Amino acid sequence: MFSTAIQDLSASLNAWRLWSLLGWLEIRQRYARSRLGPFWLTISMGVIIGSIGVVYGTLFNQNIADYLPMMGIGLVFWVLLTSIINESCVAYINSAGYIRQTSTPKLLFMLQVGWRNFMIFVHNFVIVILLLIIFGTPNWSIFPIFFPGLVLFILNALWIGQVLGIISARFRDLPQITAAVLQMAFYVTPILFPPSMLNEHRWIVEYNPFAYLLELVRGPLTGHAPSVLTWGVTGAMAILGWLLALALTERYLKRIPYWV
Amino acid sequence: MSVITLQNVSVDLPVFEMAERSLKKKIAGLGRSNRIARDNEGVVVVRALDDLSFSLQEGDRVGLIGQNGAGKSTLLRVIAGIYPPTSGQIYTRGRIVPLLDISLGMDELSTGRQNIRLRGLLLGMSNAEIQRKMEDIAAFTELGDHLDLPLRTYSSGMRLRLAFAVSTSVDADILLLDEVIGVGDASFLKKAEERMLNLQSRAKIVVLASHSEEVIRQMCNKALWMNRGRIQAFGAVDFVTAQYSAERYVSTTPPP
Numbered sequence A: 001m002f003s004t005a006i007q008d009l010s011a012s013l014n015a016w017r018l019w020s021l022l023g024w025l026e027i028r029q030r031y032a033r034s035r036l037g038p039f040w041l042t043i044s045m046g047v048i049i050g051s052i053g054v055v056y057g058t059l060f061n062q063n064i065a066d067y068l069p070m071m072g073i074g075l076v077f078w079v080l081l082t083s084i085i086n087e088s089c090v091a092y093i094n095s096a097g098y099i100r101q102t103s104t105p106k107l108l109f110m111l112q113v114g115w116r117n118f119m120i121f122v123h124n125f126v127i128v129i130l131l132l133i134i135f136g137t138p139n140w141s142i143f144p145i146f147f148p149g150l151v152l153f154i155l156n157a158l159w160i161g162q163v164l165g166i167i168s169a170r171f172r173d174l175p176q177i178t179a180a181v182l183q184m185a186f187y188v189t190p191i192l193f194p195p196s197m198l199n200e201h202r203w204i205v206e207y208n209p210f211a212y213l214l215e216l217v218r219g220p221l222t223g224h225a226p227s228v229l230t231w232g233v234t235g236a237m238a239i240l241g242w243l244l245a246l247a248l249t250e251r252y253l254k255r256i257p258y259w260v
Numbered sequence B: 001m002s003v004i005t006l007q008n009v010s011v012d013l014p015v016f017e018m019a020e021r022s023l024k025k026k027i028a029g030l031g032r033s034n035r036i037a038r039d040n041e042g043v044v045v046v047r048a049l050d051d052l053s054f055s056l057q058e059g060d061r062v063g064l065i066g067q068n069g070a071g072k073s074t075l076l077r078v079i080a081g082i083y084p085p086t087s088g089q090i091y092t093r094g095r096i097v098p099l100l101d102i103s104l105g106m107d108e109l110s111t112g113r114q115n116i117r118l119r120g121l122l123l124g125m126s127n128a129e130i131q132r133k134m135e136d137i138a139a140f141t142e143l144g145d146h147l148d149l150p151l152r153t154y155s156s157g158m159r160l161r162l163a164f165a166v167s168t169s170v171d172a173d174i175l176l177l178d179e180v181i182g183v184g185d186a187s188f189l190k191k192a193e194e195r196m197l198n199l200q201s202r203a204k205i206v207v208l209a210s211h212s213e214e215v216i217r218q219m220c221n222k223a224l225w226m227n228r229g230r231i232q233a234f235g236a237v238d239f240v241t242a243q244y245s246a247e248r249y250v251s252t253t254p255p256p
Helices: A003-014 A014-028 A039-059 A064-089 A095-102 A107-134 A144-170 A176-188 A194-202 A209-222 A228-259 B024-030 B072-080 B112-122 B129-141 B144-148 B156-167 B186-202 B213-219 B237-250
Strands: B003-015 B036-038 B044-056 B063-064 B087-093 B096-099 B174-178 B205-209 B222-227 B228-238
Touching: A003 A014, A003 A107, A014 A107, A039 A064, A064 A107, A064 A144, A064 A209, A064 B096, A064 B129, A095 A228, A107 A144, A107 A194, A107 B036, A144 A176, A144 A209, A144 A228, A144 B228, A176 B044, A176 B112, A209 A228, A228 B003, B003 B129, B003 B205, B044 B072, B044 B228, B063 B072, B063 B213, B063 B237, B072 B087, B072 B096, B072 B174, B072 B205, B112 B129, B112 B144, B112 B156, B112 B174, B156 B186, B205 B213, B222 B237
Parallel strands: B063 B205, B063 B222, B096 B174, B174 B205
Antiparallel strands: B003 B044, B003 B087, B036 B044, B222 B228
């Protein structure tokens, strides 16, 4: 089952030197000769979090010591998730030059997107650390849960990316649609507001897969372990999602060079 | 044993930009054998390769000849595994290296040495292999200290040297070339030619697409003449190229 897709995936993983190098070169191109490089992103993200924190914290009557870490950490992970998904849509399209001139495995272009955004995330993680230092350290006993949570979070981002990336290569409207949907999702996912504020409209969070993904990584950092339900939902999403991604890859991998 | 075998290989290239063809063209095209058609999704497709069958053995040096758009580059891409055939079977054994665009993936901000590594990885070399060949490649480019400067400071000639040096250091069982790689500089030309011949002699099968019959007669022992996606002739190089030039002579000479 899925022999072509799995073969491509393992060949892509094996070529880690190539995708990590290509991903890194892109970051460097973007920040060529600037002294702070990708830390400019960190700074601008820090400023955004600071200003949202003051305005919305006041609007929502929130205790700043609870609100700022909740919103700041949420935003850092939201940016990681959405930038992987958005950039995955154009992963194959933008790599057309490579795809049509060499016979490298294809999934490596997806891994390249994942790697590049993970590197940017590592820079943004400075903000998370600062927030934790200023507003009290996390509950150390549950902190280690963060790491399997992060792995599951990224696995989910990557399957969504692979599915959208393949379909986008053929149907070029999808990247725009994806961006619009993610923009909308931002407002219904508990990033700017704590889920408890929704009162009778809690279903907005309960039926929102992004809310579970966020809880998976934000929970352990803000001192409460993700529930069994959170693990169950995100785990099932990863398994079913990857099956879907592999099935699509199996079916359409060979068409990618013709589409890009 | 390296081999390439194609059985009834056809390739349809979809053209998504052409959503609808005008009625006038449709009528004009009626009854004419045409390489432009529609697939079952309604997308316009161009049949780039049409029912190709042939087999290449070790020792074969094959020159692809034919006019522009005859399908030479598409055939190279099919052999390289870039375009999986729309129908038919292709069977290959051995490490295939396509050198279709030797400057692919060069990074402006990386130094010469970093670019050697990048190109090497793109050509499918392992890290150890790149490290082993690094000094040989560096020496061949004659770029000296420039290798530690970023690529954006290079002249176009220097870039070409670097790309040429890395690409020709590859070890391939089956080597695919789209036009002979030229390196402008006259003093460098001799050295480059030797290296090119050396690369070809290491490979067990070479497939070379070129517009120059002279190059093909020099470098190949077989020739494959393609016309509108089909094989017009395949056989000994002198025989096929003679036929090809005869045909072209006839078609370009005005009737008396």
